[in-house]
Amino acid sequence: MAITVVGSVAYDSIETPAGRRERCLGGAATYFSLAASFFTQVRVIAVVGEDFGAEQEAVFNTRSIDTRGIEHTAGKSFFWEGSYLENLNEAKTHNTELNVFAAFEPKIPETYRNSEFLFLANIDPILQRRVREQMPDVKLVAGDTMNYWIKDHRAALLEVLKGLDVLLINETETKMLAGNNNLVQAARAVLALGPKALVVKHGEYGATLFQESSPKSKGAELFRAPALPLEEVIDPTGAGDSFAGGFFGYLASQPTLTPAAYRQAMFYGSVMGSFACERFGTERLQQLSRKEIDDRFTLFRELTHLD
Amino acid sequence: MAITVVGSVAYDSIETPAGRRERCLGGAATYFSLAASFFTQVRVIAVVGEDFGAEQEAVFNTRSIDTRGIEHTAGKSFFWEGSYLENLNEAKTHNTELNVFAAFEPKIPETYRNSEFLFLANIDPILQRRVREQMPDVKLVAGDTMNYWIKDHRAALLEVLKGLDVLLINETETKMLAGNNNLVQAARAVLALGPKALVVKHGEYGATLFQESSPKSKGAELFRAPALPLEEVIDPTGAGDSFAGGFFGYLASQPTLTPAAYRQAMFYGSVMGSFACERFGTERLQQLSRKEIDDRFTLFRELTHLD
Numbered sequence: 001m002a003i004t005v006v007g008s009v010a011y012d013s014i015e016t017p018a019g020r021r022e023r024c025l026g027g028a029a030t031y032f033s034l035a036a037s038f039f040t041q042v043r044v045i046a047v048v049g050e051d052f053g054a055e056q057e058a059v060f061n062t063r064s065i066d067t068r069g070i071e072h073t074a075g076k077s078f079f080w081e082g083s084y085l086e087n088l089n090e091a092k093t094h095n096t097e098l099n100v101f102a103a104f105e106p107k108i109p110e111t112y113r114n115s116e117f118l119f120l121a122n123i124d125p126i127l128q129r130r131v132r133e134q135m136p137d138v139k140l141v142a143g144d145t146m147n148y149w150i151k152d153h154r155a156a157l158l159e160v161l162k163g164l165d166v167l168l169i170n171e172t173e174t175k176m177l178a179g180n181n182n183l184v185q186a187a188r189a190v191l192a193l194g195p196k197a198l199v200v201k202h203g204e205y206g207a208t209l210f211q212e213s214s215p216k217s218k219g220a221e222l223f224r225a226p227a228l229p230l231e232e233v234i235d236p237t238g239a240g241d242s243f244a245g246g247f248f249g250y251l252a253s254q255p256t257l258t259p260a261a262y263r264q265a266m267f268y269g270s271v272m273g274s275f276a277c278e279r280f281g282t283e284r285l286q287q288l289s290r291k292e293i294d295d296r297f298t299l300f301r302e303l304t305h306l307d
Numbered sequence: 308m309a310i311t312v313v314g315s316v317a318y319d320s321i322e323t324p325a326g327r328r329e330r331c332l333g334g335a336a337t338y339f340s341l342a343a344s345f346f347t348q349v350r351v352i353a354v355v356g357e358d359f360g361a362e363q364e365a366v367f368n369t370r371s372i373d374t375r376g377i378e379h380t381a382g383k384s385f386f387w388e389g390s391y392l393e394n395l396n397e398a399k400t401h402n403t404e405l406n407v408f409a410a411f412e413p414k415i416p417e418t419y420r421n422s423e424f425l426f427l428a429n430i431d432p433i434l435q436r437r438v439r440e441q442m443p444d445v446k447l448v449a450g451d452t453m454n455y456w457i458k459d460h461r462a463a464l465l466e467v468l469k470g471l472d473v474l475l476i477n478e479t480e481t482k483m484l485a486g487n488n489n490l491v492q493a494a495r496a497v498l499a500l501g502p503k504a505l506v507v508k509h510g511e512y513g514a515t516l517f518q519e520s521s522p523k524s525k526g527a528e529l530f531r532a533p534a535l536p537l538e539e540v541i542d543p544t545g546a547g548d549s550f551a552g553g554f555f556g557y558l559a560s561q562p563t564l565t566p567a568a569y570r571q572a573m574f575y576g577s578v579m580g581s582f583a584c585e586r587f588g589t590e591r592l593q594q595l596s597r598k599e600i601d602d603r604f605t606l607f608r609e610l611t612h613l614d
Contacts, residue, residue: 182537185538202512226533230489231491303530304531306571306574307567
């Protein structure tokens with residue numbers, strides 16, 4: 001089933017201990033789409049400037065990602081510059097230029113409206129809500145957010161959370177959103193805000209799925225997927241968005257959303273996140289094969305399963 | 308098969324966000340023995356002062372732990388005072404009094420000499436080596452160490468590592484010992500120092516087992532056990548030693564040391580570490596049942612297994 005994703009398509013200048021790249025293709029919607037495209041049809045809603053051309057378009061088209069919802073407008077695309085020189089787990093932002101993103105008004109193409117899955121990548125919660133309201137009939141809606149919205153746009157964010165099936169955020173954001181430093185207590189508090197499920201990303205330690213506990217599914221409300229310890233992390237940019245793409249893309253490919261499907265989705269999320277770190281920007285996701293994905297899935301199983 | 312463990316039996320004064328305890332029974336050998344005693348016969352080598360009486364002795368005896376190797380001498384027992392007020396993952400040491408431990412000369416009772424498993428808890432590597440040399444015929448020897456020995460007693464520690472089958476240390480210690488901030492590279496460097504296997508403890512994120520890779524066991528050289536996200540961590544003191552006790556105790560209870568046995572041992576280590584955190588000091592380990600251990604093992608499996 002098709003996923004519509006709304007979020008940023010951008011240029012990133014990135015410095016890590018492995019080197020530096022200037023203005024490579026990035027943005028949450030880009031990483032998400034590429035990762036999810038290995039599992040299902042993906043349709044993007046975003047805005048780009050005049051610096052986004054045929055070469056960038058081809059990155060999406062090669063993976064059969066629908067770009068009819070990417071609006072082209074006068075000006076420059078969203079730009080982010082950051083580094084991970086001291087800590088590979090946390091980016092240091094040097095520069096953010098919203099550019100055409102500052103006046104972004106998401107428009108949903110008619111051909112996207114039958115999408116059964118909706119992903120609200122990390123953007124202004126007011127925009128997330130507007131897109132959500134225009135697609136009332138989706139089967140499953142998931143979203144991401146970040147510390148900036150949690151701290152300074154809480155009211156708008158809380159409105160978005162009420163309408164989410166799955167929220168995917170990192171551990172620091174979970175604790176910040178809940179105002180609680182204990183992960184289990186914080187997760188429970190976040191679930192009380194609306195999401196039926198919460199995926200907490202722990203970076204190199206994997207991710208934990210918290211679900212509303214039902215009396216019937218004792219023990220099934222918690223699931224932990226590992227991350228692969230990597231010999232060399234080239235660039236962690238987009239790992240979280242790639243996790244979300246693998247997770248949501250796999251769910252969208254399933255006939256029914258069983259607890260087992262959610263567990264598999266957690267593993268596929270971790271798999272896609274691990275690939276994203278292996279090269280700069282989207283380089284690895286662009287050159288990936290489904291066989292490599294499934295081989296790594298098997299490796300993740302061997303890494304964690306008793307038999 | 309019986310385990311002999313050499314290490315500290317001590318008193319700890321501990322402060323955590325959950326409260327404070329004065330002079331409760333602690334020490335690496337104490338936590339290790341209690342945890343391992345649920346799986347196999349344990350024999351302790353340590354030294355205590357005149358403040359160690361019948362009440363403390365009973366903690367060991369209730370779990371059928373052999374204390375004939377605990378030497379009683381004039382003076383006070385080893386004492387440690389620490390807190391976890393800002394960070395539950397890292398103790399802040401306020402006071403360490405070696406007391407009778409300063410002149411500790413481990414003596415191995417004749418009745419211990421047929422032990423097939425030997426655990427060298429975190430003590431001066433010179434003493435670890437001395438004990439190791441007195442028990443040349445053990446089937447498996449594992450050990451622990453800490454930042455102090457890694458930094459300031461490296462030569463002595465390297466001698467110990469040469470004779471170890473399994474080294475169990477935390478992630479920071481692994482990176483410090485290898486002088487490398489990448490976990491996979493650091494683990495490989497540590498294995499090159501002698502240990503056939505390395506267990507890296509990640510605190511609340513579980514632990515990773517690295518083994519010398521053999522051409523036959525593709526993929527089997529890496530295994531990750533989860534930790535249970537806890538609603539409330541009362542006191543993390545001794546969690547690492549309890550992990551070691553569960554891990555090594557389970558191995559010692561197995562007829563053959565297969566790769567599957569190592570994976571199960573990782574889970575039992577994580578299980579015992581999680582129990583240790585639930586109350587102050589050794590309180591939880593003292594009141595535990597084998598059924599509770601196996602129930603939590605099942606929970607850990609459900610937490611991480613796809614089916």
